[in-house]
Amino acid sequence: MKIKNSENSLVTSEWVEYIRNINTEYALSTGRTKKFKLDVFGCQMNERDSETIAGMLTDMGYEEVFGDDYADIIVFVTCCVRENAEEKIYGHIGALSKECEEKGTIIVACGCMMQQPHVVEKIKNSYRHVKIVFGTHNVHTFPELLYRYITQKKRVFEVWEKEDRIIEDLPVKRTEKHKAWISIILGCNNFCTYCIVPHVRGRERSRKMEDILAEIRELAQDGCKEITLLGQNVNSYGNDLGEKDLFAKLLYAIEEIDGIKRVRFTTSHPKDLSDSLIDAMKNCKKVCNHLHLPFQAGSNRILKLMNRKYTKEHYLALVEKIKAAIPDIALSTDIIVGFPGETEEDFEETLDVVRKVQFDSAFMFIYSPRKGTPAAKLEQTTPSEVIGQRFKRLADLQTEIATSLAKRFEGKTVEVLVDGPSKQNPEMMSGRTRDNRLVNFKAEGVEKGAFVDVEIIRAGAFWLEGRGGKKRG
Ligand code: SF4
Known part of the structure; x- marks a missing residue:
């Protein structure tokens, strides 16, 4: 365990400077700037951490590259919330072993997965091309760990077991x-x-x-x-x-x-x-008039097993109170299907909440046991085909509700903050309304970061299609 220093952010900046000096010398002698690439998985907390990691690397003299461009350092910011996310990450890391051997790329793994000792063991033994590992509690030590690897050429594994105080003033490269x-x-x-x-x-x-x-x-x-x-x-x-x-x-x-x-x-x-x-x-x-309020399951029995500490009735009453105070609120939620032992009656309670609340959108997941959690010890008595069918029934219901809620926007003009070209159709621009709806629209001369008025011509469950994009005064 590393000894903590009361001036950690200052220490971080010193390590940053050591590496920047090394990289400046390299750039002067070769005419080339070293590059880095991030592969980020999971939630917005990881996205935010990756902005800090990118900030530190930029201050250390590295330049960010994307896609297939060669990078001297590749950092995996990992997520362990679901098993398939973990498998995908192992796949991405494993695919790089030959390239690392041939080109000397430094592979770094950090994020939530690395806080689990069995993952670190697996990386140590089976992914030997991963050179640096750190966890969520010691992101700020990355420059020091990188310096150690560069100067000693020995793999560096340092995962703090416990959270520390919050370190302010770390560099950040915003996306x-x-x-x-x-x-x-x-x-x-x-x-x-x-x-x-x-x-x-x-x-x-x-x-x-x-x-x-x-x-x-x-x-x-x-x-x-x-x-x-x-x-x-x-x-x-x-x-x-x-x-x-x-x-x-x-x-x-x-x-x-x-x-x-x-x-x-x-x-x-x-x-x-x-x-x-x-x-x-x-x-x-x-x-903004949007609230993400996960309810996870409608059955009080399942909510208790989940340790969510509220009941279906409490949740529904809360939604009523919010809708009464903010009538144009858009609600989104998270729902888990197939928690161990979920019966048809339990699942019906979930559908009942979905029908009553009328969510504008929902993130729906099939339950995935996570090693080290109490639920992972519960016996799964529901066959996977049944869980799959329930998931489809839920998704169909939610799509129907979201589509019908979205229809009221057809013919209306909405305020959109422009994010750039649309992912679904790059000939269109894309942005979000105040209530967090995705809008793809055709417009000339509209720039990222502008507020525009868009007339909605078609509305679906997942996005609205519009035209116009008239800039707001
Ligand atoms: S509230 Fe529950 S589901 Fe959300 S992060 Fe905490 S433990 Fe996980």
Whole structure:
């Protein structure tokens, strides 16, 4: 275990400088700048971590490349939330072994998967071309570990078992200028029985409000228009600082920052969503009319087995309260199908919640046991074909609801913040409405980061199609 230093961020910057000197010498003697590439899996927390890793590498004198371009360093930011994600990551890492041998590429593995000892063992023994491994709690030590590898040419494995205090002021290379993710709370205290997050991301630690506001002010000065506040459970923000309702206070404080036009946040735990937060969402004009509120399962028996600490009735009443306060709210959710022992009656309760709430969108997953979680010890009594059929029934129902909810936008004009060319159709531009709907539209001369008015001509479950893209005054 590394001895922690009270000036860690300063230490990080010293290691960054050592490597920058090495890379400057290399560039002067070869006329070439060293390159890095990131392969990022999983949630927005990983996306945000990867911006820090990219920031550190850029400050160390590396240049980012994408796609098939050669990189001297490839960093895998891994995710362990589902088994198929892990398998995919092993596949990506394994595919590089020959290239690494031939070209000396430095492969780095970090992120949630690396917090699991059995994964680190597997990487050590079976993926010998991986040279550096670190975990979610010691991202800031990456420059030091890289320096050790470069100078000693020995594989470096350093995964801190426990979370440390939050390190501020690490370099960051943002993927976008017009919108940004801001971590406000790290870790989770909830221990839902199926979830690996508290085991790999540690307990809740909130950033100080003044640090968050300073980061947002700086982003606003650089032209950022939309921010998304991140945490496994943003509703707990401030509890560990001994403050009640600090998340609502944070929203009111962000409302005062000039330049920021939209504020989003994710994820909210239904047991912690307070009345004062609903009031803040209603009163703050910049807070978008979209809420992601995972309910996971409709059956109280299954919710108890999941340790979700709320009931179906509580969830439905909460949704009613939110809809009454913010009538145009768009709701999205997460749902797990096939939790161990889920009966047809249990599943019907899930369908019932979906019908009653009328979600605008839903992330639906088939339950995947995660080693080290309590649910992984429960016996799965439901055949996989039955789970597959239930998943299809749920997906069909949700698609029908989302399509019918989206239809009301046809013929209407909506405000879109432009993200760039559409992934579905590169001849179109793409962006999001305030209620987080994806809009693909045809328009001339529209730039990324602009707010435009788009007339919707077709509406489906997953995106709206529009035309126009008239720039807002
Ligand atoms: S609230 Fe539950 S599901 Fe969400 S991160 Fe925490 S333990 Fe996992």
